[in-house]
Amino acid sequence: xxKKKLTADLIPDPRLWRLAMAIxxxxxxxxxxxxxxxxxxxxxxxxxxxxxxxxxxxxxxxIYDNPLLLQDFDRVDVILxxxxxxxxxxxxxxxxxxxVARRQFGSSGKEFIINPLPNQNATFVTAADAKLIGFLxxxxxxxxxxxxxxxxxxFFGEKNRSGNSKTMWANIFHQRIDIVALNGGSLRMAxxxxxxxxxxxxxxxxxxxxxxxxDPKTDSVTLTGDTEIRKKLASLLREYxxxxxxxxxxxxxxxxxxxxAASLPIPLLLSQICE
Numbered sequence: 001x002x003k004k005k006l007t008a009d010l011i012p013d014p015r016l017w018r019l020a021m022a023i024x025x026x027x028x029x030x031x032x033x034x035x036x037x038x039x040x041x042x043x044x045x046x047x048x049x050x051x052x053x054x055x056x057x058x059x060x061x062x063i064y065d066n067p068l069l070l071q072d073f074d075r076v077d078v079i080l081x082x083x084x085x086x087x088x089x090x091x092x093x094x095x096x097x098x099x100v101a102r103r104q105f106g107s108s109g110k111e112f113i114i115n116p117l118p119n120q121n122a123t124f125v126t127a128a129d130a131k132l133i134g135f136l137x138x139x140x141x142x143x144x145x146x147x148x149x150x151x152x153x154x155f156f157g158e159k160n161r162s163g164n165s166k167t168m169w170a171n172i173f174h175q176r177i178d179i180v181a182l183n184g185g186s187l188r189m190a191x192x193x194x195x196x197x198x199x200x201x202x203x204x205x206x207x208x209x210x211x212x213x214x215d216p217k218t219d220s221v222t223l224t225g226d227t228e229i230r231k232k233l234a235s236l237l238r239e240y241x242x243x244x245x246x247x248x249x250x251x252x253x254x255x256x257x258x259x260x261a262a263s264l265p266i267p268l269l270l271s272q273i274c275e
Contacts (some may be wrong), residue, residue: 006030006068010042014071021069022079022148022268024174026050028062029268035074042068045263056132063139076140077271080113081148084127087190090118097125115150120157122187124150149190151270152180156222161185166214169247170205171266172225172233177201178266179208188212198232206240216241223247224266
């Protein structure tokens with residue numbers, strides 16, 4: 001379902017549903033799914049004006065204009081796209097991570113989100129606008145905050161945890177390419193690059209493989225995202241990489257969404273199986 005207005009009456013009992021929202025630089029993607037009974041969902045992508053000086057106010061207005069989002073859900077997940085984040089080994093404690101984040105990003109007007117991935121020996125530290133985080137916490141009492149890459153790393157990390165092969169996931173979405181690389185279950189890379197076409201995507205994938213000592217003859221690349229660019233990219237990539245694979249996402253995540261899933265960012269879909 002794609003609607004600009006999400007009214008409260010779309011869901012009979014929100015306590016039996018979970019809400020997930022992905023805040024990108026130019027859009028708010030929403031997915032609400034029932035957790036009991038027959039699978040049911042509401043999905044929507046709402047464009048946001050890309051004015052950094054008014055970003056928090058625009059998001060507030062958008063959420064207030066869609067009353068469904070403020071209902072009493074069982075759980076609320078919020079995935080944040082940010083240029084300001086880093087990844088460290090899991091052994092680093094939270095206090096040290098905060099000190100490092102303040103030195104790297106400054107502390108004025110910032111709040112730091114820490115997402116651990118202990119099974120991958122990695123922790124995400126994300127700097128976010130303190131006003132934005134304050135608004136979200138006031139509006140959603142049972143909220144989990146995640147870096148944009150976190151659900152993807154968790155999902156693909158668990159899938160590859162028992163193996164020793166190196167694998168890379170690349171997603172093309174809204175003129176960007178997200179790349180996550182794993183060595184077995186250990187996270188090696190998670191980053192985003194501007195990407196206008198399949199040639200840009202090819203360059204970033206091949207450069208990342210080279211920098212991480214991936215072997216194009218034995219290691220794999222999984223592609224998701226924009227259908228047209230993905231098909232062209234797969235054809236180009238197979239000239240250099242032996243194992244180019246489509247992603248197989250859990251049917252429990254995409255089954256209830258019908259055609260709406262194609263318009264939603266992959267991290268939003270995968271956040272629903274992150275426990």
